[in-house]
Amino acid sequence: DIQMTQYPSTLSASVGDRVIITCRASQSISSWLAWYQQKPGKAPRLLIYKASTLESGVPSRFSGSGSGTEFTLTISSLQPDDFATYFCQQYNSYSYTFGQGTKLEIK
């Protein structure tokens, strides 16, 4: 199985900050990488797919980049609603795997 390593596991930041979350795949997954946001007690929400394509309705302050094995999710200017946990996911091949998550906390 392809392993996904996400870091940092926790990130403290303030409203207005620019933050970057990184995800590394154990082997090349081309651009078959998605990012999700999850809030406590809620289902995940798709933010980005194919490494850099923004899902409809997602604010433009979210962006994704990368290919092969190294990927990043950037939030350009943190808003209060962005404090949540973020997961990357590879969908290059079954079985799909997720990163362990990054909890974005208010500093």
Add this chain to the structure above:
Amino acid sequence: EVQLLESGGGLVQSGGSLRLSCAASAFTFSGYAMSWVRQAPGKGLEWVSAITNSGGSTWYADSVKGRFTISRDNSKNALYLQMNSLRADDTAVYYCARQAVSGTFDYWGQGTLVTVSS
């Protein structure tokens, strides 16, 4: 609006069985592959199983292979997960998720909690 509504979760003893259901609405169910994804309490996400839109092909995570069976009934807009030989480490919230053409999970249900007591 696309809706996915899971049901069937609950408390079961180790070694027992449970069948989860997911009722889909507001989209052409037969046109989409579907998956089950689970999340143990306080933990990350784990893909469990997937099924093609026709039901002709299925895939499973190694952790559930041989114990879980995914199926669907397109006439009822329903997805199922039959879980047998349940273990304590199967305890989780189980989500059904629609797979977009891109392959990602673009819509999720609210989840149903399965608790396996040892």
